[in-house]
Amino acid sequence: MTEGKPHIIEAISLGKTYKKREGPVEALREFSLQVEGGEILGLLGPNGAGKTTAVKIIMGFISPSSGRVLLNGCPLQPAMPRPAIGYLPENFRPNPNLTVLEYVKFQCDLAGGSINGPGKSRALNLLNLVGMDRFPNRRISDLSKGMGQRVGLAQAFSGDPELLILDEPTSGLDPVGKSEVIEVLLAMKQRGKTIFFCSHILSEVERLCDRIGILVDGALRFLGPTEGFKRKWESSDLDECFKREVQWAKS
């Protein structure tokens, strides 16, 4: 921790066990990490690794079975004011009956714009930022998955938050769309935003991250810069390193 400045996110020994009829599922074990102001930290792991569980606990949507979360040094408590966080959920499904502009403007108004005032122009700016400015009047129900994901990003940015928490932001996008979203997130970083996101495709997000966390079966196997992860597995091919880490964890 920098002197006097708390971590933006601090997860301390988080554990989460879901109770299912077939028996308990241990989704997260002793999960600890800190996210520093201005960095992009990518949490990478195969499907079912526990990424969404970690995100939901950090967002305060579900409670951990053990451990705790501090946001800007303060414990998460229900109904307490929280730092402004832009959030993109894993399964982002806005109201299908609205148009893109109506939806994003609504989000901007909720985030503090005035009803007829800057909400609309801010919404148009956001649509421009995420490459959706050509489709303001398209209905949400008629969007492709990739377009929907861009609208999801626009709503995450609507309150101009310092911290963005994004669950699989490039999911459903074609290669061009992925690379555009990565550009948008890099632009967000340039504006000083902090980004914590998860993904299951390492190579895709490599150029985005200052640090990566590798999560396998609920346990954080690596936390540090990508270069360190490559050194760990003595390969310059990140996908290969990732595959080896997962195989090692499961062996």
Ligand SMILES: Nc1ncnc2c1ncn2[C@@H]1O[C@H](COP(=O)(O)OP(=O)(O)O)[C@@H](O)[C@H]1O
């Ligand atoms: N609400 C839930 N009830 C029971 N099990 C769950 C629930 N949510 C997730 N799980 C289980 O927890 C594990 C981690 O899931 P998740 O956090 O969604 O992983 P990821 O996002 O990395 O794919 C999986 O085994 C999943 O089946």
Ligand SMILES: [Mg+2]
């Ligand atoms: Mg997930």
